[in-house]
Amino acid sequence: MNVVLLESKYWKDLSGDIAKADLKYYIETVANDVVEVLPDVSPHLNIIVLPNLSHVTEEMKVGGSAYAPELMDLTFDPTLPLGLDKFKEYIKDTLYHEINHTVRYHYEPMSRSSELFWVVSEGLGVVFERDYGKANHTWKEYADDKTMHEWYEKFKNADNPGFNRPEGWIGWAYKTGAWLVDRAVKNSGKTVIELTKMPTKEIIQLAEVD
Numbered sequence: 001m002n003v004v005l006l007e008s009k010y011w012k013d014l015s016g017d018i019a020k021a022d023l024k025y026y027i028e029t030v031a032n033d034v035v036e037v038l039p040d041v042s043p044h045l046n047i048i049v050l051p052n053l054s055h056v057t058e059e060m061k062v063g064g065s066a067y068a069p070e071l072m073d074l075t076f077d078p079t080l081p082l083g084l085d086k087f088k089e090y091i092k093d094t095l096y097h098e099i100n101h102t103v104r105y106h107y108e109p110m111s112r113s114s115e116l117f118w119v120v121s122e123g124l125g126v127v128f129e130r131d132y133g134k135a136n137h138t139w140k141e142y143a144d145d146k147t148m149h150e151w152y153e154k155f156k157n158a159d160n161p162g163f164n165r166p167e168g169w170i171g172w173a174y175k176t177g178a179w180l181v182d183r184a185v186k187n188s189g190k191t192v193i194e195l196t197k198m199p200t201k202e203i204i205q206l207a208e209v210d
């Protein structure tokens with residue numbers, strides 16, 4: 001594992017509540033906690049850290065993205081508008097979520113041609129961060145079965161995967177994915193960690209939604 005704080009003019013805005021070196025150490029510590037519970041994290045995983053990328057989320061003021069088994073990023077508002085405790089909590093949640101994606105991409109390479117690959121990957125990330133990282137994200141809680149089934153059909157029938165997604169679809173992808181993964185866990189008795197290694201098609205079969 002290799003945690004790299006990239007160069008940025010924004011580091012000067014970093015809150016006085018945490019030093020860069022302590023931030024790096026915190027990320028390494030949490031990432032190692034994830035490795036303890038999630039087998040198959042690449043020993044060559046690079047976590048690059050850069051403030052103020054465009055995927056800092058409204059809810060957390062932190063964001064992350066996974067690209068491949070060996071690469072993910074972390075980003076955040078360096079002024080820590082929600083305070084140090086929330087910042088550390090959301091960095092922790094994001095590490096659980098994105099590292100899950102890096103393992104996922106090892107077993108099933110990222111596909112931009114399937115909306116359900118994306119939805120299921122998000123579901124695995126959401127359920128893993130919730131159940132193993134103790135993430136408490138009320139904005140990712142899903143609705144009743146009828147509503148979720150309708151969203152599943154929308155994603156399944158989307159004709160422009162990955163492009164021009166309508167407003168709000170990212171939030172519904174989290175919810176729909178978590179709904180599918182929770183159903184698959186319940187029906188199969190497998191853990192979310194076992195499901196992380198399985199093809200999207202098989203997870204959807206286990207969810208019994210078609």
Ligand SMILES: [Zn+2]
Pocket residue numbers: 097101121122125
């Ligand atoms: Zn995700």
